[in-house]
Structure formats: structure tokens, C-alpha cells
Amino acid sequence: MPQLEIRNLHVRIEDKEILKGLSLTVKQGEIHAIMGPNGTGKSTLAYTLMGHPNYTVTEGDVIFNGQNVLDLEPDERSRLGIFLAFQYPVAIPGVTVANFLRSAINARRRAAHPEDKGMPIHEFRKMLKEKMDMLKMDHAFAGRYLNDGFSGGEKKRAEILQMATLKPSIAILDETDSGLDIDALRVVSEGVNALSGPGLGVLVITHYQRLLNYIKPHFVHVMLDGRIVESGGPELALHLEEQGYEWIREKAEEAA
Ligand code: ADP
Ligand code: MG
Numbered sequence: 001m002p003q004l005e006i007r008n009l010h011v012r013i014e015d016k017e018i019l020k021g022l023s024l025t026v027k028q029g030e031i032h033a034i035m036g037p038n039g040t041g042k043s044t045l046a047y048t049l050m051g052h053p054n055y056t057v058t059e060g061d062v063i064f065n066g067q068n069v070l071d072l073e074p075d076e077r078s079r080l081g082i083f084l085a086f087q088y089p090v091a092i093p094g095v096t097v098a099n100f101l102r103s104a105i106n107a108r109r110r111a112a113h114p115e116d117k118g119m120p121i122h123e124f125r126k127m128l129k130e131k132m133d134m135l136k137m138d139h140a141f142a143g144r145y146l147n148d149g150f151s152g153g154e155k156k157r158a159e160i161l162q163m164a165t166l167k168p169s170i171a172i173l174d175e176t177d178s179g180l181d182i183d184a185l186r187v188v189s190e191g192v193n194a195l196s197g198p199g200l201g202v203l204v205i206t207h208y209q210r211l212l213n214y215i216k217p218h219f220v221h222v223m224l225d226g227r228i229v230e231s232g233g234p235e236l237a238l239h240l241e242e243q244g245y246e247w248i249r250e251k252a253e254e255a256a
Helices: 042-050 074-080 097-112 121-134 139-143 152-166 182-195 209-213 235-243 246-255
Strands: 004-013 016-026 031-035 055-064 082-084 170-175 201-206 219-224 227-232
Touching (some): 004 042, 016 031, 031 209, 031 235, 042 055, 042 082, 042 170, 042 201, 074 082, 074 097, 097 152, 121 139, 121 152, 139 152, 152 182, 170 182, 182 209, 201 209, 209 235, 219 235, 219 246, 227 235, 227 246, 235 246
Parallel strands (some): 031 219, 082 170
Antiparallel strands (some): 004 016
16 A cells, blocks of 8 residues: 555645646655756645645545545644654744654654653653764754754754654655755755655655755656656656756646
8 A cells, every 4th residue: 555645636825726636656665756946836745745724725635544634634644644844943942952852742642642641751861862873963952942043954953853753654855945055955865864764755855956866765756837747766866957857848748
């Protein structure tokens, strides 16, 4: 059974149709990259999968482990194992990275078992240390206030650490070009490479070919004008780097 199946997805923002029949299947443990020029609807796809209220699905299905998730709230999707990167990338004064992660874990535990007392602090600390070691992160980072003066790379570090501690079964990462300096690029790619495996599917959305020099996707898809118009292996990303998107646009127009 595919883990995530997007079928003929149509999405509007206000009264403008942005996604125009997008389909994609991700199986357990696969890394998929979605690439495409600016304005094609990549972020719209990410927000829609997360359940952002501004995006209206007019047609199609999003099936996760056999269940249609389109009627679920973002936190319900998260509990099923769909990773939502920080939904409020704002600074939270007085809340450390560690505290933020602990409340996220405990909120999830309580949602599953209302009587849950939360993860004991020593257990949490041990788990956090292990994850930070695995990701080669300095332990001091966990004591910083979340997003307070964070560089692009530090924001990504917090995001990857959140992913490591929440242990989702699929992670959707929308990597806009802004803020992806070399440090951020390295954090994201090393994090994805360290965490990916049979238990974690990844959907990396980027218009940034360079990211795929570091993350090795199993499949690459090209999005144009609200649809996936070309799919292939990692060689497709290299081809795009050399040739740009124009040949795909021409090919798509000929086929239409
Ligand atoms: P990408 O991530 O591929 O650059 P987006 O999904 O951000 O593309 O945007 C797709 C289209 O939707 C663009 O034409 C953009 O102008 C439009 N759009 C995005 N957000 C909004 C919004 N909040 N209101 C109206 N139009 C929007
Ligand atoms: Mg975008």
C-alpha cells in the first residue's frame, strides 16, 4: 500500500485555481523531490498537505496510510505521522528549543491518551541528547530560545530536531530558496540523510537544484502550472540544472 497518495488534487486560493490536478504516490521510506519554477504551486501543495485553512481543495484526494486526511485538522494529521514543519516560525521569548519539543511530544501523547502524564524529564533529556548526537548538534542549542535571533541554519536545525524527536512517518519539507544559505543547506540535507530510512518517507519541495546535490532522492518530479508534468530518477535533477525548465514546458505543451 502506498503511504501517501495524492490523487487529482485541485486547490484554490481565494478564487484562483493553483493546483490543477496534481497526482503523486509516495511509498514507505522513499525520498521524493518536487521541483519547479517559482509560482507553480509548490508551497501551495505543502500548505494543503498540512491542512492550512487558506487553501481550498475543490477536487481530489489525499490518502495517508489508507485514510483520507483532507477533512482532518493540522494537529490530527500530525498525530497520524505527517510531519508539519514549524507552523509558527516566530520567536517565542522564554521558550527554549527543548521546552518547545517537550510540549510538542507531550501534547501528542495526551491526544492519544488523555490521562498521560507526559514524558518524564530524564527520559526526555536522554532522548534529546541521543537525537542531537545523531545529528551532530551542539547540546547547547537545546537551551536557546526558539527562533530568537536564529540564523537560517539554526531555524533548520530546530526543524530537523523537531522531526527527529516527533518521529513522523512522512516529512514534507518546503525549502524556499530564501534563507537556504550553505549552513542551512547542510543542516537540512544531513538531517534528512540521517533520519531517512524504511520508517520515514520524505517529500522535499524545492526550486533549488543545489539541494539535490546533498539529498539523494529516489524520485524527482517537475511541477509546472499546478501539475506534475515529468517524473524520473535523480538524473532528472541534473538535467534540469543543465537545461533549465524550458524543455519540459515545451514537452508538456506538445503533449497537451
Ligand atoms: P511556488 O511555491 O511554486 O513558488 P506558490 O504555491 O507559493 O508557488 O504560489 C502559486 C501561485 O499562487 C502563485 O501564482 C502565487 O502568486 C499564488 N499565491 C500564493 N499565495 C497566495 C495568496 N495567499 N493569495 C493569493 N495568491 C497566492
Ligand atoms: Mg514556494
